Amino acid sequence: MPTIELKNISNFVCRDISVTISNGELLVLLGPTGAGKTTLLNIICGLAPYEGSVLFDGEPIDTIPISRRRIGYLFQDLALFPHLDVRRNIIYGLSTMKRGHNQIEARLDEMCTLLNIGHLLGRYPKDLSGGERQRVALARSLAPAPRLLLLDEPFNSLDIKTRKYLRIEFKRIVKELGVTTIFVTHDFKEAEEVGDRLAVIESGRLEQVATPQEIFFSPNGYKVADFLGSPNIFDCRGYEVLGNGLVKANCGGFTIVAVWDKENLSKIAISPEDIYVSRDEPPGPPINRFRGTIVEEVSHNSVITITIKTKTKDILARIRKEDFLAENLSVGRDVFFILPLRNLKGA
């Protein structure tokens, strides 16, 4: 698989984008709706006009026609051919490459085994479930052995459970094949689960390219932090190992119990929407439970972001409006808040 390089890519949406994707790497293009993620994918495969250069192993592919770029593209709506059964959908790319019958059959078998879709071969797309359609579309993209795989929010239309399962499956498959991949999503949780590195794009500009952890703990500027939901980050000075993968960390006046099985825990972070807020003292052991006073509330449609002032740090929490009203919360009110163990991220 080649190393992909985007050099000063610009068009009506994208502005001077440069990034290198290593051989076999899974880069997630992360950004809000309308940021230019799909446009960038279209540029790479030649579907949108652009200035700058796309290079595969140092060779520009800008003048190569779309049909000969050898790119796999999983569209948001999958675009499975409705008039072809699963088998003919999967081998479509191989047939256009004029591969021999034996070669086509061997590759089809390989894809069926890899994606566990052998039992679907005779069916038409209309007779497939959402998850099955995703797997067939992925098989069709992978069958011609593309040099680069592009995925445009492929799991968007699925329910949360199927989505999570397919994410894990997808990563396994892509890593097994070693195919260089660009995966587009607007969901940070999906991005960090799937990607080796994330590229945050906002208003057509690449704001930051780094590992999920680096981006979460050290967002490059306000735009990235805002897109990530302005996570609460605690600087930790020392920690005590409790066993069973748990540590108790001293983070600027907060004693936080977190899951950590590596060395040198220096930061703990949590997203505002993961914090549990209550007016009354919650039941259970007082682990990761703190007190503070609401000093600000900002309403965004059905969600309210509140700032909770504590002795040492202001904490952002995001809760549903109906919960806010049910708890009778307001500015000036003392509250309890809990940092759930499973939602804490360490660095």
Added chain:
Amino acid sequence: MNQVTKPTRRWEILPVAIFLALWEIIARLNFVPGQFFFPPFSVVMEEFGHLIANGVLVDNFLSSLIRVLIGFFTGSLAGVTLGIVMGWNETTNKALHPIFSLLYPIPALGWLPILMLWFGIGELLPIAIIFICSFFPVLYNTITGIRAVPKGFIRAAEILGASRMEILKTVLLPLALPNIFTGLRLEAGMAWRVIIAAEMVAIPTGIGALLMRAESLIRVDIIIVCLIVLSVMCLSFEKFFIFMEHRLTGKWR
């Protein structure tokens, strides 16, 4: 499946049987003065047998059938071919659309006088009329069908390495088939209606001409026989295309 459809078919036959029975009874009771003007169904069937036996019906029917088949086949073929080109190639569409949009609204029979002058009274005249009758609707349905194919499928095929010709053959044409068949189905029936009209006005052979001769001899029974043949042929052609459409697209639609 058969268990479900069989009773339905029986119920479809019942109103027809009642209609034929009423026809027979009313005609026999002489409610309409003179059996010449309203012969019973049994008399019509008797004449039907007679016309087949003496070969009059078969000869005229075959004349009409051959004209319809040749005119409809060539007109549809030209319509589909040009429709594909116009649907696929914007330049061709821009060049030809203004001309066709002027010609399309002219009823097929409106061409009859000029075609009579050009081709004379002969076999070419009805075939040309059927050609025109079939060509335009099939052309526009094909253009619509090709253009209605979502761009995503074309992009997907292109990215998967398909050439323009492969995209046309493997994506555009199959996906445009439902629209093409709509045009074919509608025009298959229309071709029969038009050929009868043309034969009644200008051509001395065929079912339409037989109708006119029967009218001049006040042979209502023969007129009804011709109308039954016409009805059956319109229905058969339409059913044939419904069947073909189902065969070709039923699995994936």
